Ligand SMILES: Nc1nc2c(ncn2[C@@H]2O[C@H](COP(=O)(O)OP(=O)(O)O)[C@@H](O)[C@H]2O)c(=O)[nH]1
């Protein structure tokens with residue numbers, strides 16, 4: 001086992017004996033800014049955990065008479081925010097690949113909702129992850145991670161390209177900036193709250 | 201899209217994780233989720249111990265407060281599946297206690313979201 005640095009008081013959940021842990025997902029394709037986003041608002045140094053995933057091969061290996069296996073590693077990173085005496089919020093960043101069903105289920109189960117980071121220059125790369133989010137019935141907002149800093153030129157075109165519902169929030173954000181990332185997260189939570197109120 | 205081709209988290213497949221986990225299987229998600237909070241049980245010191253170094257290390261790590269399952273995996277750099285198996289066994293043995301997010305049902309989603317929204321506003325303005 002790799003020895004970890006010893007932990008300080010601030011590494012532990014502040015009111016762990018009474019707080020309810022909740023989570024929000026930060027999803028999007030590779031290099032869209034998930035890790036940067038989580039790092040800019042997390043109160044802990046963002047952590048990574050890996051899961052080794054295996055898959056039995058389609059065919060039985062004739063010589064050995066056993067199914068061979070393919071192994072791959074999927075990583076997710078996450079951060080934490082103490083919300084109140086009662087709630088601690090975790091942010092989980094994941095590319096959300098369709099094929100890792102089991103892992104995706106672990107991540108998605110019980111999530112309050114998802115913030116989908118998109119790069120306006122690579123919209124097609126976001127289709128898969130948005131499909132997946134919808135498939136799991138998660139509510140989401142879109143954060144356009146604007147790499148060149150100019151305002152989003154054409155929100156209507158983006159909505160159309162991503163086939164969004166009219167009330168799905170779209171915000172622009174600079175994932176490197178704490179305030180900007182927090183604003184995007186706040187937009188998502190306000191939307192989730194509106195939804196929860198409608199459902200009552 | 202290749203779709204559902206049955207990728208499974210690997211827990212006890214490789215030799216070393218197999219030894220570490222003593223061949224136990226993965227606990228289910230309800231029991232130990234990514235955000236289940238874990239700490240040592242109050243009377244931990246009294247038990248007769250025959251724990252592996254990994255188990256002892258997890259207990260040490262959890263002795264100073266609460267951490268989520270994901271954070272424990274992140275800090276130890278062990279694969280998530282291995283950490284879940286070890287934590288489940290230690291909880292079963294009475295060394296650790298776990299606080300599952302299932303309790304969330306006690307608070308309506310709406311209340312949680314209101315509190316999260318207020319918390320974010322207070323923190324980031
Ligand atoms: N200009 C700019 N660069 C960003 C932004 N967000 C991320 N980056 C950069 O884009 C690269 C990929 O970001 P990363 O967070 O690792 O993406 P991930 O793969 O989704 O986790 C890094 O070099 C970041 O510094 C942003 O909002 N603006």
Ligand SMILES: [Mg+2]
Nearest residue numbers: 034035077093
């Ligand atoms: Mg990343």
